Each structure stands twice: as structure tokens, then as C-alpha cells.
Amino acid sequence: MPDTLEITERSRLRRLHERGHFDRETINAILDAQPMCSVGYTIDGKPYVTPTMQWREGNHVYWHGSSASRALRHSRGAEVCLSVAILDGFVLARSGMHHSLNTRSVTLFGTAFKVEDPQEKLEKLGNFVNGLFPGRYETLRPDHAQDLKATTVLGMEITEGSAKVRTGHPGDDEEDYALPIWAGVIPVQMQVGDPIPDPRNLDGVEMPGHVTGFRIG
Amino acid sequence: MPDTLEITERSRLRRLHERGHFDRETINAILDAQPMCSVGYTIDGKPYVTPTMQWREGNHVYWHGSSASRALRHSRGAEVCLSVAILDGFVLARSGMHHSLNTRSVTLFGTAFKVEDPQEKLEKLGNFVNGLFPGRYETLRPDHAQDLKATTVLGMEITEGSAKVRTGHPGDDEEDYALPIWAGVIPVQMQVGDPIPDPRNLDGVEMPGHVTGFRIG
Numbered sequence: 001m002p003d004t005l006e007i008t009e010r011s012r013l014r015r016l017h018e019r020g021h022f023d024r025e026t027i028n029a030i031l032d033a034q035p036m037c038s039v040g041y042t043i044d045g046k047p048y049v050t051p052t053m054q055w056r057e058g059n060h061v062y063w064h065g066s067s068a069s070r071a072l073r074h075s076r077g078a079e080v081c082l083s084v085a086i087l088d089g090f091v092l093a094r095s096g097m098h099h100s101l102n103t104r105s106v107t108l109f110g111t112a113f114k115v116e117d118p119q120e121k122l123e124k125l126g127n128f129v130n131g132l133f134p135g136r137y138e139t140l141r142p143d144h145a146q147d148l149k150a151t152t153v154l155g156m157e158i159t160e161g162s163a164k165v166r167t168g169h170p171g172d173d174e175e176d177y178a179l180p181i182w183a184g185v186i187p188v189q190m191q192v193g194d195p196i197p198d199p200r201n202l203d204g205v206e207m208p209g210h211v212t213g214f215r216i217g
Numbered sequence: 218m219p220d221t222l223e224i225t226e227r228s229r230l231r232r233l234h235e236r237g238h239f240d241r242e243t244i245n246a247i248l249d250a251q252p253m254c255s256v257g258y259t260i261d262g263k264p265y266v267t268p269t270m271q272w273r274e275g276n277h278v279y280w281h282g283s284s285a286s287r288a289l290r291h292s293r294g295a296e297v298c299l300s301v302a303i304l305d306g307f308v309l310a311r312s313g314m315h316h317s318l319n320t321r322s323v324t325l326f327g328t329a330f331k332v333e334d335p336q337e338k339l340e341k342l343g344n345f346v347n348g349l350f351p352g353r354y355e356t357l358r359p360d361h362a363q364d365l366k367a368t369t370v371l372g373m374e375i376t377e378g379s380a381k382v383r384t385g386h387p388g389d390d391e392e393d394y395a396l397p398i399w400a401g402v403i404p405v406q407m408q409v410g411d412p413i414p415d416p417r418n419l420d421g422v423e424m425p426g427h428v429t430g431f432r433i434g
Binding site for chain 1: 253286307354367408415421424
């Protein structure tokens, strides 16, 4: 596998080329930092977007849902666009025009396939849980056969797409730096709060390390 | 305008109907809480998703970008799907199957129109800036005519779509509550950090209230 994705007509950045990245290292780091994604697909030629969770294994990205899900039924075997966008900050400039966002985003294009083999599906779902909460999957009530049947896992090879990254202060028009206007960056990030135990947890069940140590972003 | 969106074949929830909301109050509150959105559109029948910022004015939602943007050129006058998804927490259940997310999301369908009138476009962009940072727009270097020309504002009437909200603890299979497995919610939220002044700010320019008071989520 090449370390860099081939730039295609679809993935080429039209503007602000300096913000574009096609190397797997940058793309993978963004996918791994934020499981929330938006999957775009079409039904009767019309665009649909469904927010869901993605996880990466090597050069593939996966997502899942109910086997009854319209999104998954129409994505399977079809062209999809998967987007992950992490907001890092609001960039306040001296003119409206140069206001911007500090973001890390990835857009991937490809054809989604369904993970058909039940054993492979089980393994993927386990990887998904353990990717977020290391070791948790093995502590859970094992999946029933009907749970597995009710769940569809889709995947896509990471071959076409790009990352886009913006960092730092505004880039104002040179003459505007003389104006007495406050400019700068307001950073934002996803914060993990204190875990809230289910009131129905059994007495003596302690909060596991994969919960106390959970981080995201 | 009715207070509730008509439920259509496209916006009807196939599953988990109890999480669906079609009233404008719920939909508007989610749109207003999170400017980041994903806009889905098609080019040659293929799905594309572009992360961008949205803002709402009454029963319309707007987004903007460079007039050279491929996303905007192909969205204008075309069917689009606009998605906002706010992640509130990870829901850890006693089986993999019942793991979930606490989220507030909105999906809107419609045809995007371009704001053609220059004066109206200026007003919309001002509303966008001031919606995030009250009063900021009037403190900025006024937009140049070429800035305005280089910027496209698209809008869409909020007529078709839905909100989806999940809150609270996992809903496990009744027999699984007897298992000694930690379950609960890990809340997450977007946190605003300390603003970072641009090193090129002029001496004596103070951080305005719309920066110190900035909140999101």
C-alpha cells in the first residue's frame, strides 16, 4: 500500500491547496481521533447524510447499524462519501472575509461493502468496542446470534480522499493589521465529563479503567 | 408556518420512532446549538459531503463559502441534505448490541437557493458573524465589494426533515441487568478554551465581550 493516496479529480483540492494532505499518516490520525462521522449516499439520485460512528482497521474504515437501517441498505455496494470533521477553534479576523475555522477533516470516497462472514462481523464489532474502550468487549454479555443478524457492518477501503487541516491565527489583508480590531483564535475541544454509573449497576461493580481513562478528540 | 414539519417518506423515522421529533422548537434548538454541519449533495449522481457552518434565521438555514467552491456550485438550485449532529455522551451497556450514543441531531432535506441580492447577502453574512459573536460584525473592517463577490451564500427553507434525540442510560435486555458489568454514560461536550490573541493585535486592543463570553454546544 502506498503511503499517500492518489489525487483524483474528485479528491483534488480546488482551493487552499496548502491545507490539503493525502498521506495516510495524516488521514489515519484524524479518523482515529474522532469516531463521529457523516456518511453521504444517494437514494433515487438524491443526497442523504447520516451521522454515525466509524472505526479504522489498517487501510479500511468501518461503520455499522441496524440491518433495517435505510442508510445502510442504500450504502451497501454503492458509492458513498465518508466525512470526519474535528473543530479545533474559531478564527477571528479583522474582516468578515478572513474569519475561519481551525479544523482537521477527512473526506473519503469509495464503494461500501458489507461484511458478510458472521465470524468476521463479530470480530469487527469487537474491534469497534475495544477501539474506544480497550478490553471492554470481552467483559460484555456475548452477542446473541440474533443481535449479530440484526446488525450490519459496512466497510470501505481507504483509497480515495483527502485530509484538510487549518491551524493558527487569521491571515488578514496586510493593510488591515493596522486596524485596532481584536483578532485571534478561540480554541474548542471535546471534553470528557465524569462517567455516570447506571443506577441499575449491581453493588460492588467498579468503574473499569477503560471508562475512567476514556479520552477523545 | 406550522409549528411542526410534515412527515414525509424521506423524513419518516424507520426505527426508534420515539427518538424522532418534527416540531420546529426541537429542530431549531439543535441548529442553534451547533453551527458545524455536513451538507450532502451530488455531482454526476455521486454523493459528496462537505463540512461547513450553518446559521438559522427564522424558518431558513444558511451556509456560505467561496464562490469558487465546488460544493456550493453543485448545491445551488439542487437537492441537498443538511445534517447537524451533537454528541452528548457514550452509552455503555451490558451487551455490545445495546451500546449507544446520546446525541441530538437534525437532518434537513430541500433545494438550496443562492442569495443573489448583494445587500441581502451582506446582511446574511453579518447575521452569521453576529449570531456567533454578538455585535462583532459592526467592529470589523467593512467588506470590500470583491470580498462579497468572492463569497456565495446558500439558503434552504426548513420544511422537510427531523430531529433525533437520545438521552439517558442504556436500555439493556432485562435479563442482562443481573450481570456484574459496569454500565452507564460517559458524557462529552464541546469545551471553549482560553482565547489566544493574535500576536499582531495592536497594543491596547482589549479582548471584547463577544470573545470572553463565547459559548457553544
